[in-house]
Amino acid sequence: MPCRLPFDGATSKEKSREDNALDREDKPSLGGRLQPLVAGVLAFALLLAGLWPISSWIRQRGLADLANRSGHVLTLVVETLHGELAKYKSTPFLLAHNPRMTRIVTGVASQEEVAAANAELSRLAQVTDASDIYLMNTTGTTIATSNFDLPRSFMGQNFSYRPYFIEAMKGRLGQYFALGTTSGERGYYFAHPIFEGRYVVGVAVVKIQVGKIEAAWRASDHEIMVVDDDGVVFLSSQPGWVMRTLAPLSDEVRARIAEHRRYDGHTLLGLDMDLGKAEAGIGTLVKLATPSPTPSAGETLAERAGRTVARAQPAKLPYLMQSRAMADAGWTVHIFARTAAVTRQTNTALALILATLTALGLAAFALYQRRRRVSERMQLQASINAELERRVAERTDALTRANLLLEEEVSERRRAERELRQTQSDLVQASKLAALGQMSAGLSHELNQPLAAIRSYAENARKFLARERFDTADANLGLIGDLTERMARIIRHLRTFARKEPTTVRPTLVARAIEDSLALLQRKISDAGAHVSLDIADHSMLAIAGEVRLQQVIVNLVCNALDAVKDGPMRNIDITAREEDGAIVIIVSDSGPGIAQEDLANVFDPFFTTKDVGEGLGLGLSISYGIVQQFGGEIVARNHNAGGAAFEIRLRSALTATETAA
Ligand code: ADP
Numbered sequence: 257m258p259c260r261l262p263f264d265g266a267t268s269k270e271k272s273r274e275d276n277a278l279d280r281e282d283k284p285s286l287g288g289r290l291q292p293l294v295a296g297v298l299a300f301a302l303l304l305a306g307l308w309p310i311s312s313w314i315r316q317r318g319l320a321d322l323a324n325r326s327g328h329v330l331t332l333v334v335e336t337l338h339g340e341l342a343k344y345k346s347t348p349f350l351l352a353h354n355p356r357m358t359r360i361v362t363g364v365a366s367q368e369e370v371a372a373a374n375a376e377l378s379r380l381a382q383v384t385d386a387s388d389i390y391l392m393n394t395t396g397t398t399i400a401t402s403n404f405d406l407p408r409s410f411m412g413q414n415f416s417y418r419p420y421f422i423e424a425m426k427g428r429l430g431q432y433f434a435l436g437t438t439s440g441e442r443g444y445y446f447a448h449p450i451f452e453g454r455y456v457v458g459v460a461v462v463k464i465q466v467g468k469i470e471a472a473w474r475a476s477d478h479e480i481m482v483v484d485d486d487g488v489v490f491l492s493s494q495p496g497w498v499m500r501t502l503a504p505l506s507d508e509v510r511a512r513i514a515e516h517r518r519y520d521g522h523t524l525l526g527l528d529m530d531l532g533k534a535e536a537g538i539g540t541l542v543k544l545a546t547p548s549p550t551p552s553a554g555e556t557l558a559e560r561a562g563r564t565v566a567r568a569q570p571a572k573l574p575y576l577m578q579s580r581a582m583a584d585a586g587w588t589v590h591i592f593a594r595t596a597a598v599t600r601q602t603n604t605a606l607a608l609i610l611a612t613l614t615a616l617g618l619a620a621f622a623l624y625q626r627r628r629r630v631s632e633r634m635q636l637q638a639s640i641n642a643e644l645e646r647r648v649a650e651r652t653d654a655l656t657r658a659n660l661l662l663e664e665e666v667s668e669r670r671r672a673e674r675e676l677r678q679t680q681s682d683l684v685q686a687s688k689l690a691a692l693g694q695m696s697a698g699l700s701h702e703l704n705q706p707l708a709a710i711r712s713y714a715e716n717a718r719k720f721l722a723r724e725r726f727d728t729a730d731a732n733l734g735l736i737g738d739l740t741e742r743m744a745r746i747i748r749h750l751r752t753f754a755r756k757e758p759t760t761v762r763p764t765l766v767a768r769a770i771e772d773s774l775a776l777l778q779r780k781i782s783d784a785g786a787h788v789s790l791d792i793a794d795h796s797m798l799a800i801a802g803e804v805r806l807q808q809v810i811v812n813l814v815c816n817a818l819d820a821v822k823d824g825p826m827r828n829i830d831i832t833a834r835e836e837d838g839a840i841v842i843i844v845s846d847s848g849p850g851i852a853q854e855d856l857a858n859v860f861d862p863f864f865t866t867k868d869v870g871e872g873l874g875l876g877l878s879i880s881y882g883i884v885q886q887f888g889g890e891i892v893a894r895n896h897n898a899g900g901a902a903f904e905i906r907l908r909s910a911l912t913a914t915e916t917a918a
Pocket of ligand 1 (some may be wrong): 851
């Protein structure tokens with residue numbers, strides 16, 4: 257399992273602590289969540305509280321508008337009524353100043369004159385569209401009338417109870433509204449006194465049918481009523497309101513009305529009306545029911561059928577009432593505007609405001625929530641960043657420490673490597689000296705032998721010189737020279753071999769290294785009775801190596817081969833050197849017993865030996881292996897087919913290496 261570096265993430269405990277911290281930051285507390293809720297409820301309550309004045313302001317504005325419009329209509333109605341009355345006001349005046357009429361009322365006129373007056377009054381009524389025009393004498397009896405030829409003729413009827421007559425008899429203009437006792441129709445009366453001298457001798461009366469005016473009102477959006485000075489509605493756009501009172505009538509008033517037979521046949525019930533508060537400059541808010549029309553004595557069945565259908569309990573509707581007095585007529589005109597539309601408008605406006613404010617509130621809430629989330633996320637991010645920075649600092653610290661340790665370890669390794677190299681080099685040198693030691697017996701023999709020969713040649717040369725056998729002496733001196741040359745070569749080889757070579761590599765002549773090695777071992781080979789065959793393909797082959805170290809490797813391998821063959825019947829050692837696939841391959845094989853299969857993997861191990869104590873240290877192959885490694889080559893051990901051991905050294909060719917470098 258790979259060991260974990262100190263910076264390789266936090267421990268699980270740390271992690272859960274961090275996660276918890278993150279969890280805590282991610283979830284707002286209950287108080288945090290309630291806060292905007294409470295604020296929202298408060299804002300909504302404030303909004304509702306604020307809506308109340310807004311709603312009444314909107315309603316007031318609506319009512320003011322309505323009042324303004326209905327005020328115009330009221331003015332129009334009053335003006336129309338004024339105009340209508342004014343049209344007829346002068347008629348009785350003109351009649352009163354007509355001498356023929358005076359003659360009629362004073363009773364001095366003939367039957368023909370009366371008939372002519374009747375016809376004239378009838379024509380006048382037609383022309384002016386008056387209901388009736390008639391003349392009364394001082395007793396109140398009608399003595400000439402426009403309706404003389406109709407079934408409901410006033411002729412001979414006495415209307416002395418009518419206030420307009422009473423008023424006119426006092427010499428003043430009598431004005432009066434009442435139901436016609438004969439016709440049952442609502443009418444307005446103008447009565448003018450007919451003077452003869454200073455005395456009132458009769459009364460000229462014109463009666464107008466006011467019912468026609470109502471027809472125009474019904475097309476209006478407004479309800480209109482005209483009330484007499486007792487509070488009795490006698491004209492209205494709503495038939496159900498006619499002949500009803502705005503307030504209950506006192507007995508006294510009822511008695512007077514009965515006396516004047518003003519509303520004959522009507523009980524004068526009260527209107528079902530709730531008076532609300534009067535708004536300055538606007539009017540009075542009322543609630544008013546619309547009952548079915550009260551039947552009157554003069555009303556026909558057809559007329560009654562045309563009126564509003566009777567309802568059991570008519571509902572009260574809200575109206576804005578405005579009133580204006582018509583002082584000269586003794587009337588008050590009330591106009592009723594329906595406030596339902598204003599209420600609807602107010603509600604619509606309120607609903608709109610509420611919807612807008614709610615939408616704004618929701619948008620504000622959404623914005624607030626968004627900002628809160630963003631700020632929470634930023635806080636979370638900041639805390640994560642801080643945590644990350646802390647961890648990075650921690651890990652950096654650990655990394656720095658680990659780095660320092662690593663550096664220390666590296667320098668320790670380097671030192672160890674240096675020491676190892678030094679030891680190896682010392683070992684190489686030591687083994688070389690050991691090999692020299694081994695060879696020393698042979699070498700001393702190698703030197704002693706020519707030395708002895710030189711001595712005997714020298715002695716012989718002296719003798720030949722004494723005998724003046726100069727040629728023979730010269731031949732002996734030549735032999736001495738050859739022998740010293742041979743000795744010098746041996747010593748040179750020894751010196752070279754003993755030299756401590758630097759660990760660097762350079763192009764080395766392979767043939768020379770092999771031959772020099774064999775020269776050193778010459779004696780040992782011959783002592784062992786071995787036969788060494790040398791097969792060098794090309795004497796100019798250059799390998800990347802070091803001359804002394806390559807010699808040392810070959811000396812080691814040949815020494816081992818000599819050891820291997822020394823007890824055998826055949827004592828052959830073969831050395832081949834050739835170039836193969838750009839590498840230089842040197843093989844040292846022998847006719848010995850070979851290497852045991854199980855030892856093949858161990859022969860290069862230091863101190864591995866199968867030799868007896870004192871014969872082998874087990875370092876030769878290990879040192880050779882190290883040297884070949886230094887050269888960038890390789891050495892392997894195997895057994896060849898004939899049974900002996902074969903060691904194959906594979907070195908880089910200097911030629912190939914140069915070519916590659918080039
Ligand atoms: P040493 O010769 O001191 O034992 P070496 O490292 O040179 O140490 O050799 C290690 C061993 O390898 C030898 O003891 C021997 O068993 C085996 N060995 C080396 N060369 C040969 C060879 N030519 N034939 C058989 N065995 C060999």
